[in-house]
Amino acid sequence: MIGKLKGKLTEVEGNVGLLETKGGVYYSVFLTPKLIVDHSVENEIEVYTYLQVRDDALVLFGFENKAKYDFFRLLLGVQGVGPKTAFSVVSFLSEDELYEAVRKNLPDDFTKVPGLGKKTAMKIILELSTKFKSGFDMKNMVLSDEDKTVVEALISLGFKSHDAKQAVSKLPKSLSVEDKIKSALKKTAQ
Numbered sequence: 001m002i003g004k005l006k007g008k009l010t011e012v013e014g015n016v017g018l019l020e021t022k023g024g025v026y027y028s029v030f031l032t033p034k035l036i037v038d039h040s041v042e043n044e045i046e047v048y049t050y051l052q053v054r055d056d057a058l059v060l061f062g063f064e065n066k067a068k069y070d071f072f073r074l075l076l077g078v079q080g081v082g083p084k085t086a087f088s089v090v091s092f093l094s095e096d097e098l099y100e101a102v103r104k105n106l107p108d109d110f111t112k113v114p115g116l117g118k119k120t121a122m123k124i125i126l127e128l129s130t131k132f133k134s135g136f137d138m139k140n141m142v143l144s145d146e147d148k149t150v151v152e153a154l155i156s157l158g159f160k161s162h163d164a165k166q167a168v169s170k171l172p173k174s175l176s177v178e179d180k181i182k183s184a185l186k187k188t189a190q
Helices: 033-038 066-076 083-092 095-103 118-132 145-156 161-169 177-189
Strands: 004-013 016-020 026-031 044-053 058-063
Touching: 004 026, 026 033, 026 044, 033 083, 044 066, 058 066, 058 083, 066 083, 066 095, 066 118, 095 118, 145 161, 145 177, 161 177
Parallel strands: 026 058
Antiparallel strands: 004 016, 004 044, 016 026, 044 058
16 A cells, blocks of 8 residues: 655646656656645655555545545545545545534535535534544534434433434434334334
8 A cells, every 4th residue: 555655746737646756656646735736846745645446547645644634534434435525525624624514513514525415414424423422512413304303203202312313313314204213212222
């Protein structure tokens, strides 16, 4: 795996840079807009990299610091988020904005990223919130009308609001309201 590259930025086309190492090897790397703005052609740069291995290509993504790289890796752990989507997210939002969006449950911050919808934004927040645990605020969680009905039913059956929302967030969206209530009750009985 190629974890980090250091060399001279020789060309930039769009968001892809050509990086020449001291050994004379040229790497084509997707670069964040910050890297491109901060470093002109012929400058020495050092980037953390992620190598995506596909059937038809090897694709390198470059990050200006370890925090961006780490958040990118966290995003890859979210079901349905691939390297290109994860790279777009870390390209358009700073590390602080990313952590705050997850901690404060702000899906609109993620939907500023081109091509990222509210459903994927909510999935990112939900899955990453369990990894960040401290500071995540369930009371700001945006629920569909069906999920609100399920939460209200669970509260009337004795659930605390926070527990009801958390239970609903873990249920498949394809279930009916009745099946969601039954599933939540079964999980708490276990």
